[in-house]
Amino acid sequence: MSAAALVLAACCSQPKFDGPVYLNPNAPIEDRVEDALARMTLEEKVGMTTAQSKFSSRGVPRLGIPEVWHTDGPHGIRPEVLWDDWDQAGWTNDSCTAFPALVNLAATWDKEMSYLYGVSIGEEARYRKKDILLGPGVNICRTPLNGRNFEYMGEDPYLAGQMVVPYVKGVQEQGVAACVKHFAVNNQEFQRTQSNSVVDDRTLHEIYLPAFKAAVQEGNAWAIMGSYNLYNGQFNCHNKKLLVDILKGDWGFDGVVVSDWGGCRDSEEAVLNGLDIEMGTWTNGLRGAASDSYRNYHMADPYLKGLREGKYTTKELDDKARRILRTIFRTSMRPEPNYGRFVCPEHYQAAREISAAGVVLLKNEDNVLPLDVPKDGKILVVGENAVKKMVVGGGSSNLKTAYEINPLEGLQNAFEGVAEVEWVRGYVGDTSTSYNLVDTGQDLADSRSPEVLIAEAVNAAKDADYVIFIGGLNKSAHQDNESTDRYDTMLPYDQQDVIDALAAVADKFVVVNISGSPVSMPWADRADAIVQGWYGGTESGNALADVLTGKVNPSGRLPFSIPFKYSDGPIRTIAQYPGIKEEGDQFWQTHYSEGVYVGYRWYDSRNIPAQWPFGHGLSYTSFEYGNAKASKASMTADGTMKVSVDVRNVGACDGAEVVQLYISDPVASVDRPAKELKGFEKVFLKAGEKKTVTFEIDAEALSFYDMSKSAWNAEPGEFQAHFASSSTDVRATVSFELK
């Protein structure tokens, strides 16, 4: 062989890895798993299945296999906490980028925004050397009162499913496992560790599982978090039907099931029913207990004892260890090391873009928006939510950030040197400013009476060109807050009194509701314009200002229905929510007796108008639909067909329309919702531009879950495809037949 060939050969061949297979980054992952497993002792395998601290679980030190670091949350990387405590450890290098709440992401209806989100937050997790990101959450907004709706992706399983997949992919491309939560039918915070969700199979498969199924089968999620509640009488962190039969059996999930913190309640069930890593079990860790009480975890010494006494074989243990090893070889020991990025300009820009893309313009009478302020004019901003920093609090999604731009600062930034932006309090809501020792640094104390505050606002409004009331909810108890639910859907803190008073004197009156869950608006006719804003994260205020000023043309659409009042909704009995606990019952029983009639499925099918319907959102331009057609008159169950519609921007400015595809099955053997979302696409159109939007329909889009067959079923007959700008704004319909 010539010298050149020798050199070439030497350069091209991989350096021969002469270490053990499990340490070879280029070896097939399953070979690495089997090699590592064969080298591990019984104690080492058991050790991996439980926590060793508040947010880490064991590796195998002897073999150089790293421990697994878990981190909250869905919106950003939680500040480092103490070894065994929720309070932050006081590090000075862990102020993260706070991304928008997931409901804000869902409101973008933009899969590219979801991927950008996943990549960005994944880079922050990787940089902080975290292996499992405890998020995203995709529990369905069954009741507007659920304290954690802000952490989830709305009321529709198809929207949540399509929006969670790109997020999961983006995170996992950074070598970080997304841990999709909380699996499953965990749709309230009231008695979340003591309530049993009673759900029929059709409802379970049509409403509460699809987003998780998409995350696993389309997003290839590497981790799933079991939820605190029970389903069918078994705790979900070790629920055989959900974890063994459906998740790992039917869906072929090959990752790890992580318990919610303290969600593991039984040793034998944990071993046999599919739990892989037990976290946060109610011990006080290294403090207070006589010895290392992590050894007392259900899958620690009790498991080892059961194995040694022959109560268990190593069958389940080897499966758990394989899944944990697979996760480690996908994350900390992944083939191509990368190092992520943290609090970089690109992440701040991503947070700002995503949040703005999800802001929803609900009403815009006489086009009072975008703001048109005369030179040296005045904008009066009223309300606590204009200044209250929102990334602190709310529970496990609590974040510490280097800065947070609130709406007032966003507007001041936008109008600096152009117009005066004055602020008055308007009302006093929640003056707390810290959580888990994370502090916003604000002082929101204000002892003035509501009368004084309203008088001040009314007086200031008199010479303002615009009055912008910015209120809504916050992250305190019984607002948008983990472990508590709201009591009703109305604005708290008597904000309506302020709105009424301002409406009487304001020239141009805009109301911005900042919340993570539906807020009813009986005062809506008194505002010229209404905007649904969200917890937008670090750049929240700039994102909102971008929309109000017209720098960004609003294109958000509601991911949930907003009712005129709570009682219009499908929850009509306390058995449905918050549930009932009868004499002798060990747990609360929450009956999902509304079945599949959740959100718009209820309002449309019962002809009860929602105040603001699912999918609703205005633009500063307008769009016309036309030329709707089906590629053929009929399709077969094993085939597909295309339906398309032309959309034209007929307004004066560029914008984006979310074309929504709803399917109706007018004649079916079971009662079905009037229409169901089965497709959507956000199209960006320049003024005057037209595009054709095409959807491909398969039998899955036509099916219901047939309890008589325990399977999905698409019944032959007529179907309708509706092209819509919201669940109640159908612009065109085509009919076709399923043979």
Ligand code: GLC
């Ligand atoms: C909390 C939450 C879960 C979070 C975990 C760790 O109780 O339910 O979402 O990831 O515990 O903080």
